[in-house]
Amino acid sequence: xxxxVTKQGEVTVLDVEGQLIVGNRQELKQKVLEELENGxxxxxxxxxxxxxIDSSGLGVLVSLSKKIREQGGxxxxxxxxxxxxxxxxxxxxDTLFQISSSRDEALSSF
Amino acid sequence: xxxxxxxxLPNDLGAIERSIEYLLxxxxxxxxxxxxxxxxxxxxxxxxxxxxxxxGNRRDPGKRVVLEAWCGPDEVRIRVTDEGHxxxxxxxxxxxxxxxxxxxxxxxxxxxRQLMDRVEFNDRGNSIEMxxxxxxxxxxxxxxx
Numbered sequence: 001x002x003x004x005v006t007k008q009g010e011v012t013v014l015d016v017e018g019q020l021i022v023g024n025r026q027e028l029k030q031k032v033l034e035e036l037e038n039g040x041x042x043x044x045x046x047x048x049x050x051x052x053i054d055s056s057g058l059g060v061l062v063s064l065s066k067k068i069r070e071q072g073g074x075x076x077x078x079x080x081x082x083x084x085x086x087x088x089x090x091x092x093x094d095t096l097f098q099i100s101s102s103r104d105e106a107l108s109s110f
Numbered sequence: 111x112x113x114x115x116x117x118x119l120p121n122d123l124g125a126i127e128r129s130i131e132y133l134l135x136x137x138x139x140x141x142x143x144x145x146x147x148x149x150x151x152x153x154x155x156x157x158x159x160x161x162x163x164x165x166g167n168r169r170d171p172g173k174r175v176v177l178e179a180w181c182g183p184d185e186v187r188i189r190v191t192d193e194g195h196x197x198x199x200x201x202x203x204x205x206x207x208x209x210x211x212x213x214x215x216x217x218x219x220x221x222x223r224q225l226m227d228r229v230e231f232n233d234r235g236n237s238i239e240m241x242x243x244x245x246x247x248x249x250x251x252x253x254x255x
Contacts, residue, residue, distance in 0.1 A: 022160045023123040054156050055217040063214045083149045090224045091217050092206040 003028060005035070008107055011042045017049040020057035029060050033067065041073035044106050048079035058093060065097065074098075078106040111140050112182040119159070119175045121167045126159045133179055133188075141183040143245050150225040151186060154240045157218035158190040166192030166236055189239045196235025 001018040012035050020028060032043060045061070047053075053061075061077070068075045078100040080088060088094040100106035113136055119125045133155060134147050159175060167173035173193045180187040203210050205217045223229050228241040 019127070021127070021156065022164070023126065052152060052156075054153070054160065055215075055221055056160065058217055059214040062212060066212065086149065087153070087221070090206075090221065092211055096211055 001027065003031065005031065008044075011044050011107055011110055012040045013044045013046060013103070013107075015046045015049060019051055020053045020060070022054055022056035025057050025060040029064060032064050036068060036071055036073065041068070041071065042110050043068060043073065043075045044078060044103070044110075045075070046078050046103050046106075047081070047084060048103070050081075050084065053084055053087060055091075058087065058091060062093070062096065074110065076100060076106045076109065078103050112180065113140060115177075115179045115181070117177040117179075119177060121163050121169065121171055121173045121175060123160065123163060126156055126163075129159065129177055130155050133177075133181075136179065137181045137186055140181050142181065142186055142242075146242055146245060150242055151188075154222050154226045154242070155188055155190070157222050158188070158238050158240065161218050161238075162190050162192035162194075162236075165197065166194030168194065184244045186242045187239065188241075189237060191237040194236050196232075198235060199231045 001016060001020060001024040003017060004015045006013045014028070014032065016028065035043070065075045076098045079102065080099060088097070088099065098109065100109060115133070115136055117129055117132070119129060130152055134151065137147050137151065138144070159177065162175045163169065167175065176191045178189040199219060202219055203216060205211065205213060205220050210216065222238070222240060226240040227243045230239045231237065
């Protein structure tokens with residue numbers, strides 16, 4: 001997995017490339033927590049270039065969502081492919097996250 | 111055409127993705143359904159291997175995980191066995207219940223059960239066998255259960 005962090009106005013955008021899985025989930029978590037500690041509060045994770053998320057990756061997203069909310073912030077997700085959307089629906093995590101079908105839609109929803 | 115494969119893996123999370131890619135290729139070789147390979151098989155094998163390494167073998171680098179696979183065009187059967195003491199798969203909470211949705215773990219076996227067509231554990235609870243069948247016409251790949 002590789003990820004890129006950019007700022008779009010007040011939103012910190014993380015593009016995740018490859019797979020978010022048990023072997024690399026901590027890298028993403030660490031990066032988001034660093035940004036949170038630096039005062040960032042609005043986060044968008046864009047999965048346009050993400051092939052797969054395993055249950056550990058889903059767990060990290062849940063954990064980050066909680067930590068961001070505890071600090072008064074918001075985490076939104078965008079661009080889940082059909083397989084990823086299926087995983088969110090099966091686990092009912094689609095009820096826990098605000099998921100947008102495009103980056104622009106997500107950015108304008110903050 | 112059918113093929114059988116046995117991989118004895120180190121207890122290393124880095125071995126999971128390589129093993130999955132190897133298995134996917136062997137299943138493609140025999141013509142199994144691509145959509146079920148891409149989602150259902152990937153999830154089933156990834157979650158079973160991660161559970162075996164982290165919870166079964168408790169991350170012990172001295173232990174091994176055995177991955178066995180029987181690949182055919184109509185059916186793929188996978189068995190994952192660790193060296194741990196096993197667990198009670200019937201005691202796992204449902205992660206989709208409202209009170210459990212915000213938990214950060216506990217979705218692996220649930221996803222396996224959702225996405226594989228048949229799932230069985232041995233009595234000790236340290237070995238899981240999962241089967242995927244060729245999808246029926248018009249059936250969504252993800253809707254295994």
